[in-house]
Amino acid sequence: MTVGRAQLSGPALVVAPRLLGATLLSEVGGLRVSARxxxxxxxxxxxDPASHAYRxxxxxxEVMFGEAGRLYCYFVYGMHWCANVTCGRTGVxxxxxxxxxxxxxxxxxARSRTxxxxxxxxxxxxxxxxxxxxxxxxxxxxxxxxxAGSPVRLxxxxxxGEYEAxxxxxxxxxxxxxxxxxLPGEPSVSSYRRGGRRRGPGNGxxxxx
DNA sequence: TTGTCGATTGAG
DNA sequence: TCAATCGACAAT
Numbered sequence: 049m050t051v052g053r054a055q056l057s058g059p060a061l062v063v064a065p066r067l068l069g070a071t072l073l074s075e076v077g078g079l080r081v082s083a084r085x086x087x088x089x090x091x092x093x094x095x096d097p098a099s100h101a102y103r104x105x106x107x108x109x110e111v112m113f114g115e116a117g118r119l120y121c122y123f124v125y126g127m128h129w130c131a132n133v134t135c136g137r138t139g140v141x142x143x144x145x146x147x148x149x150x151x152x153x154x155x156x157x158a159r160s161r162t163x164x165x166x167x168x169x170x171x172x173x174x175x176x177x178x179x180x181x182x183x184x185x186x187x188x189x190x191x192x193x194x195x196a197g198s199p200v201r202l203x204x205x206x207x208x209g210e211y212e213a214x215x216x217x218x219x220x221x222x223x224x225x226x227x228x229x230x231l232p233g234e235p236s237v238s239s240y241r242r243g244g245r246r247r248g249p250g251n252g253x254x255x256x257x
Numbered sequence: 258t259t260g261t262c263g264a265t266t267g268a269g
Numbered sequence: 270t271c272a273a274t275c276g277a278c279a280a281t
Contacts, residue, residue: 089264091264098264099264100264100277103278103279106277106278107277108276108277108278122264122276122277123275123276123277124263124264124265124275124276125262125263125265125266125273125274125275126263126273126274126275126276127265127266127273127274127275128265128266130264130265132264145264147264163267164266164267174265174266175264175265176265176266177265177266216264217264217265218263218264218265219264241265243264244262244263
């Protein structure tokens, strides 16, 4: 199925599951790697406290306020890059974090970019490893994933029969809603980790008296 | 200008 | 369970 911008335009909670099973193609550095998306997370903009766009537009999150179907890469924990697909209408921030994927082509390239010796299924498991395997970083932010000549693009969407949903990984706020979506039974899907700290009084993190 | 914290990962 | 490691952003 060809990817239309309209399919990517809308609330992140609606668009996110549509990306499950889609093929992401990277030709960064002249090296071809493609992967099938198996796990995503939705980040709404100004109404989602966990979103980078929660406090309005800044230099970093600017692309989230643009048209749908662009790449948004951000740097986190002083060492990792993570990749998102923007999805809001122009002026309305929203994005879908690409958390995990199953490699289809370019395993050798992906392995050369990934430290350690992860098994094949884990090469693009977790947002930072996914970005690394596909060679994605800040310089690619803003790329149009739907443009034929783009070095990074969404090659196809697939009609997904079934998926599962749950809380976002490593996010301590807005745990009221299942924002994470994944394909059941896929070995590349990452495991759940609770968010670190909670905000506000009575954070309930005390162990025992 | 300074301080805090993070959409993670891998080791202990 | 914890350290690595640094950019973004809120608070001075």
